Amino acid sequence: MNAAGPAADTLLYLNGVTVSFDGFKALNELSLVVEEGELRTIIGPNGAGKTTMMDVITGKTRPDTGEVFFRDTADLSRLDEAAIANLGIGRKFQRPTVFENLTVFQNLELSLADSRGTLRTLFARLTPDRRDRIDGTLARIGLTEQSVQPAGSLSHGQKQWLEIGMLLIHDRSLLLLDEPVAGLTDRETEQTAELILDLAKDRTIVVVEHDMAFVRSLGAKVTVLHEGSVLAEGSIDHVQNDPQVIEVYLGR
Amino acid sequence: MSLLGQGKSVWGPGFWAGFVACVVVLAVVVPILNLWVPPNSAVAIPDYLVPLLGKYLCYALLALSLDLIWGYAGILSLGHGAFFALGGYCMGMYLMRQIGTRGVYGNPLLPDFMVFLNWQELPWFWWGFDYFAWAVAMVALVPGLLALVFGWLAFRSRVTGVYLSIITQAMTYALMLAFFRNDMGFGGNNGMTDYKDILGWDLHQPNTRLGLYLVSVAALGAGYLLCRFITASKLGRVLLALRDAESRVRFLGYSVTNAKLFVFTLSAVLAGIAGALYVPQVGIINPSEFSPGNSIEIAIWVSVGGRGTLSGAIVGAVLVNLAKTWLTGAAPETWLFVLGALFVVTTLVIPHGIVGLLSRARWVRPRAAAPLPAGE
């Protein structure tokens, strides 16, 4: 590990990450540090590189330059999605992506934390304790009645929760939530906020969000991305008074 | 069928009742109608129908193997005929060796087509095909290995959807050209035919044919149970999941490559077995089995019957080929119109195939079959 390496309690560490598509720099020398157990919200205008950052962390996109470390041991830029997922990094997509043709129950079953080996899955049995954990999660995300419905038939909000549930049940140490309340009613938004705060007790969470009210309600440290790099960082009030941030937001 | 996919209903009594019923019809009623019902009676099944039915069953097994990867894992192979044909060739080579000195040139060492190409000794890849066991092993191994290598290359580098379909087509096309070459040592365009006997039984005897037919029934039944076991397992749900949202499955930590590779290889082996049973019953194997058109037809059987439902694959294969047999005789000038129209109509009117339609029409809930996703 080089001298500029991350501190001991650092969970996620991005250093000088650059990603460009056909010349357009989606991430530009982005450096970011997330502490163990932290709840971090990331905001920024469209095209600021929020989603690309998630892609880099989860291995969907390889950075052109720069390094990405998890628990200062694993270099994420060398691993593929599955491996990264198995390190305990979970991701919730901007568009809720659940398996529409599987039932809610089956969605959770697939997310259960246990062996992912092809043959193992072929012979996997559904033991009582596993069933209990699934039922527990169903209760926690309030989808017990829907457990045998195809996930495709759920409402938008329910899908969001199911997806969070899928992250829960595979107890990840780091959750990446991409716009978890996009398109939700205020009611649902509140519930989601509670859910996230609840989750944040025992794991690290990074939330990407537009909705300022929601961000405020989380009351966590905020990072502002702009044109692929960090523009400002700090408490919500601090960043909202940052002239650059105001310029960027009012500018558009 | 409540509590979908939680292991109970899939193997419930309802299933076994239906399954046993089908097996009895195929494996008991048919032989009785063939052997003990007087031939002039209306329900009698004359000898010439038996190998025909056997052929349909082989096609059904082939369709099943495609449905496993297309209907459940979303891999549309347009080269599945290649695995079928390879299995067939392995069996064909065994049957050729059985001819011995009964060939046109009566050469004890070489098949006729090698004699006439002035070959002096048996090429290495023909060694061992005098033994049935070896041939059977090859029937599974050759298609399996090809699928393993091809699949590993393709899935590892995440070739998906249409790209995959087209290169599988390229694969079978290349194989067709290769097998057409007389210098390849597989009989060129004529392929292999005029078989005499298998394991000592005379292939021209009706009883031998009935035997082959029964073996086909067994193979289809076993293949069906195997596929059902896979699709009902957690792996089955992983497959469905990756069919619909591949990268999401990766983010869950499953190895998409391995899962695909597993079913693809398995499916290829099933196709190979189907081919091996097909050859002795139709009596010839030649390179046109590799033609891309044939592989596309397999996909058509599946979608006519109902993609993503194992029974649909079987029903589709049987019905389409029945229609073909019938029409080529009854309406030789116009059967292509009918068949073509059939394909257009099925895709337009009953997108989920016959079984899908029945399922909708009746209380049966489609198990993880519908709705099919937008194309991969």
Place this chain on the structure above:
Amino acid sequence: MLKTTWYAVVTAAALASAPLAATAQTAGTIKIGVLHSLSGTMAISETTLKDTILMMVDDINKKGGLLGKKVEAVVVDPASNWPLFAEKARDLLSKDKVAVVFGCWTSVSRKSVLPVFEELNGLLFYPVQYEGEESSNNVFYTGAAPNQQAIPAVEYLMSPEGGSAKRWVLEGTDYVYPRTTNKILEAFLKAKGVAPEDIKINYTPFGHSDWQTEVAAIKSFASAGKKTAVVSTINGDANVPFYKELANAGIKASDIPVVAFSVGEEELAGIDTKNLVGHLAAWNYFQSVKNPTNEAFIKQWHDFIKNPKRVTNDPMEAHYIGFKMWAHAVEQAGTTDVDAVRQAVYGQKVKAPSGFVEIMNTNHHLSKPVMIGEIQGNGQFDIVWQTKDTIKADAWSPYLAEDKGKVADWSFPWVCGNCTSPRYTD
């Protein structure tokens, strides 16, 4: 949902029994099978043969049928699919109980149905020139064997009349007929003292559509100073692009004559022959033959097909001969029983449109005249050479080592199509 399968299977069975179990052997008619591809790649050539048989049936029924019964043709479409040929053959013999089958074009289709005919003791009339190396008791071969087409053609090209060719390109599609023919020709040419380096053999795939390279190769091979000729066993579809390339590359018949064994009037009808004048084909019949029988044949064809532009060709004539012979044999035997008819077919004579009396020999092959025709601008052939008399077909070629001593003779004491000694000793 298994129930659904169950129901489907039942419907399937119902569907199946309807058409398949329909084994109505209507009295008062004699059924004959027509086994020619009406769709797929071979439809191009085979459809015409189907019509020819229908024409003959039509004709014989007009004349009161056979043995006082009407003749009914059962037409099926094996769709250029070789396994389907075998399946359909089985249907015709077992289900429709046809007395005889007229059909097949490609060697592979014949090979595929052969076991079926032998197993069920059926009778097949096969109308196309082929590679020989076969004499089945259940097949009558009414097309040419190699010694009735290939050898005479090459002899002609060697003669001063034909331009005394010294250097040879054997160009063929890669399947058994060209392979065998070229093998025989190679042996023949070497026997005639042609040096190996003066023989170029090349094979291309079916439906080969881009002939630039090959035509260029032929050109340069021919530029060695010696008079060069091309013997083409190129199959059906690939011929059109081949000749178009040939014509446009400016290869004149007077420079490099091309003699083809698979190009007849029907094929020429698909090619613009203006620039191919002088290239050759070898057959046992040409439409341009001048004699009453042929004029009647052509007229009959035009009346039947209702299109005076349609041409006749060699395989059609072969079917004409085959059908007549079978009909005569049935009249003689007074039955359609295969064994009786087979015996009656031996020695049958038919005044053929070729202008010769052709006879069926006990090796199940015909004695036929050989004619060399030059392509004309109007898509017809000018006969520039023909044998004085008919030539008896060799089922087994004297030029092939593996055929040494093989005899095809289904009359006593041989009674065998592939033996080196008689089956019976007096």
Place this chain on the structure above:
Amino acid sequence: MSPSPAIAGAMVPSRAPRERVLSTAKRVRVDAAGLAAMLFFLLAAALPARADEFAALVSALAADGFAEKQQAVVGLGKLGDGRAVAVLTALKDGRLIMAPDGRVLIAAPVKPIDPVTGDEVSDLAADGLERIRVNNRLRVAIEGALGELTLFGADPDARLAAAQDALRHPSADQVPLLERAIAAEKSPGIRAAMEQSLSAARVLSGNKEERLAALRTLGATTDPQIKNLLDQFRADPDTDPELRKAADTALSSIENRLWLVGLAAHLFQGISLGSVLLLAAIGLAITFGVMGVINMAHGEMIMLGAYAAYVCQQFFRAFLPPGWIDAYLVVAVPVAFLFAGAVGVALERSVIRFLYGRPLETLLATWGVSLILQQAVRSIFGSPNKEVSNPSWMTGGFDPIGGFTVTWNRLVIILFCFIVLGVLALILNRTNFGLQMRAVTQNRPMASVMGIRTARVDALTFGLGSGIAGMAGVALSQIGNVSPNLGTIYIVDSFLVVVFGGVGNLMGTLVGALSLGIVNKFLEPVAGAILGKIVILVAIILFIQRRPRGLFALKGRTAEAEA
């Protein structure tokens, strides 16, 4: 019924002047015919003494045996009588006929002409006439005789042709003939050709200096026949070593040229094959590449285009003056485009529009459609191939650098192919329709919100793709056969090209097609036609592993996002 020979002969169509630059064979024929008429009046008067001898030889052409005919032909050649040109040409083209009374006449559109007097003969019924047959041996003799005659003719093309022909069959006895010709020749170009032929002849005869000079001139040729001539010459043991050295230098220079020629030939063949692949694939690049419809009926669209060409040709033959026939192809292109396009639109409206977003279902439906179209064409036109002839301006070829022939039909197709591609690119990138098309294919709902009538755009786009396939069919009818199976030949290759190039990218299709064509043509001589193709297929498969989205893949998140 086939028309009686005389009529058949008379029906050889009159040739357009455009054709003068075409193949040697026809140059001799065409111009000799024209020339004969002119020469006739000069010579008829000039050579009365020989007239009877000429007449005798002409009537000898009607002899039964080919041998006698041949003697007569050779005689006519030696005679040097200009009238012979017309006679021999007619004989070669099967226009020389014999009247029942044994008179030998030249068949002409109106009335036969007596070659001796040159008068029209009107006292004959058409049916008694019999065409005088020729065979290849006779043709060789005729060409030889014509060559000798035309060396002194008035027409430069004919003289040039004759000179080059003499180069093809050098022989010692040509020397005096050529020398006289060179002496008489005015045009430097033709004289050069004659001198080359002369040197070829001189290498065989003539004294040492002449031979040395001859060898030096021959070094500049690229004719494989000359190469063989020299090979034999130097192989001859009793050749003087100095000459052998000269021969060697000549040979090596020829070989170098030939190598270059071979390279050029392969390149042309490759581009030609590539252009065919490209034509077959462009339409698919629209329907499949842009719209994402796996159109298995694409091949049948090509087939329909080819039949459209056939129908146009038949129409021209039946209803328009014979002179216009050469224009049929020009008419066929738009006709094919509209027809195939219309069928495409109908197909889109009736079937495909219900299947958007379900590409694999479109595969099955269109496969069904392709079966129907094939059978439909089969039952309308019949199974056998249909004859679609090259218009005279696409017949034959020319030899740009000596050694290989560029055929007109392929050259035209290459040009046509690039024109089509160019126009298409303009439509896509410069027109409003193109803009709408891209809008719809990229974001359907947004496009419809912006007031684009997406349904209409879909139909038109599919129609465009099908129409282009139709035009491809017209082009393919010029090099291949026109049969109901035409489409099935090209469908697999078309998909390979589009996928190899990268779906949704015309540039990719272009580069893909051309590279496949060229590689194929360089492989074929080495590996053979079949192995070559197999190698390429395997190469494509492996390539797709490297670049899972083809040669010109779209980059960025849009491409990675899944359906």
